[in-house]
Amino acid sequence: MFWEKEIELLPASGLKQLQLERLNETLSRAARASWYAERLGRAGREGLSSLEEISELPFTTKDDLRTNFPCGLLAVPLDEAVRLHSSSGTTGNPTVVFHTARDIEEWGNLMARSLYMSGARRADVFQNTMGYGLFTGGLGMHYGAEKLGMLTIPIGPGNIQRQIWFMRQFRTTALHILPSYALRLAGALRETGVDPRRDLALRLAFVGAEPHTEGVRRRIEDELGVKVYNCYGLSELCGPGVAFECPEQDGLHLWEDHFLAEIIDPETGRPLPPGEEGELVLTSLRREAMPLVRYRTRDLTAFLPGPCPCGRTHVRLRRIKGRDDDMLIINGVNLFPMQIEKVLMKVPGVGDNYLIEIHKEKFMDRLVVKVEAHGALFRGTLKELEHLQCEIEELLKAEILVTPAVKLVEPGTLPRAEGKAKRVVDLRKIE
Numbered sequence: 001m002f003w004e005k006e007i008e009l010l011p012a013s014g015l016k017q018l019q020l021e022r023l024n025e026t027l028s029r030a031a032r033a034s035w036y037a038e039r040l041g042r043a044g045r046e047g048l049s050s051l052e053e054i055s056e057l058p059f060t061t062k063d064d065l066r067t068n069f070p071c072g073l074l075a076v077p078l079d080e081a082v083r084l085h086s087s088s089g090t091t092g093n094p095t096v097v098f099h100t101a102r103d104i105e106e107w108g109n110l111m112a113r114s115l116y117m118s119g120a121r122r123a124d125v126f127q128n129t130m131g132y133g134l135f136t137g138g139l140g141m142h143y144g145a146e147k148l149g150m151l152t153i154p155i156g157p158g159n160i161q162r163q164i165w166f167m168r169q170f171r172t173t174a175l176h177i178l179p180s181y182a183l184r185l186a187g188a189l190r191e192t193g194v195d196p197r198r199d200l201a202l203r204l205a206f207v208g209a210e211p212h213t214e215g216v217r218r219r220i221e222d223e224l225g226v227k228v229y230n231c232y233g234l235s236e237l238c239g240p241g242v243a244f245e246c247p248e249q250d251g252l253h254l255w256e257d258h259f260l261a262e263i264i265d266p267e268t269g270r271p272l273p274p275g276e277e278g279e280l281v282l283t284s285l286r287r288e289a290m291p292l293v294r295y296r297t298r299d300l301t302a303f304l305p306g307p308c309p310c311g312r313t314h315v316r317l318r319r320i321k322g323r324d325d326d327m328l329i330i331n332g333v334n335l336f337p338m339q340i341e342k343v344l345m346k347v348p349g350v351g352d353n354y355l356i357e358i359h360k361e362k363f364m365d366r367l368v369v370k371v372e373a374h375g376a377l378f379r380g381t382l383k384e385l386e387h388l389q390c391e392i393e394e395l396l397k398a399e400i401l402v403t404p405a406v407k408l409v410e411p412g413t414l415p416r417a418e419g420k421a422k423r424v425v426d427l428r429k430i431e
């Protein structure tokens, strides 16, 4: 039931036909929202005759959601919606996303399919450390885990010792966890002398909601003794479960029976071929309450070319590099925080947390990378610390072409976010 063979192995031609049928249903449904009725014009009334024609329709942006707050994109009467989720906007209106009972049901099915694909089974004990509430990480995954029949512990984030206590008491086998929090958990286990392989029953971890490198995945796998699977999604399109890794751990299958994906050049809006990096644009194919057409996610990725050895036909996304607005410009050089993380994860003395600061000094930008080092290093000699600092500086310089100042700090001294990690502090406007 959770291995949806007919759908997961559907050949490309069948998948495309299904997408076209569902796209036309989506367009007519979307046109019930006042804002879309006007924008979609004839396509909303009559549909399209091929998938390619979608490129003639206008994009939808996060700003459109904000401007039409709260109900401008709602395509059903409000009393048919059973849930709303929302992202906390730092400025202006938040983004509100509505769900009907069928939306919730199908989201749960997608999650169950995704978890099953990467090896979760009924006998697993699933500890969900993601935030419950308006954030979709907690509830989104929760329903899929219960559908699969796992004993589901809705613990949410926070108190790490309590997490460990639950893991021990209930022999937790699977975690849903932010990658930054998983690193912290690994550090806390080390500090408290708990050896995950000896003292815990963990075997799987599902991570997502924030950009992270392959190096972080390997580190979590090594330190927690688990297989780590990457999960991608965004509230506007439901939440977790839009794309998920299979046991090959090489790209995330985007569920094409539920979402139509395009990768575009963010500057020109033109579609890009497989292998080329651009912005992911998504159209929902099944959502009732708030269907979205050509939604610009701002997430940078590429379609992986060629078939997946697992046999699933659904297109694979390369690991998300970040959002286009994550790009930093340091004295004219462009770089992404993940390039820095990639280097840090290769260095054994590097601990569980880091922070990128950008300062302004005499009209020049100065990049400072603060890195928590392993506790053992602080008990060693100053020379060892200096050596590590220089090593990281050299490695970073070679990767990002900017000379950073690296500052090693003691474990647990950098600020910790309650939810998603905040990796960059840009002080240029303040200083």
Ligand code: DLL
Residues within 6 Å of the ligand: 087, 130, 135, 136, 137, 138, 207, 208, 209, 210, 211, 212, 230, 231, 232, 233, 234, 235, 236, 239, 240, 241, 297, 299, 320, 321, 322, 323
């Ligand atoms: O973060 C949904 C989610 C929850 C996904 C739990 C996976 C696990 P939002 O808060 O709306 O929803 O944030 C969505 O987070 O546009 C990406 O920029 C980023 N993001 C999500 N998953 C990944 C991932 C949830 N696996 C935004 N890798 C997205 C990199 C991710 N970035």
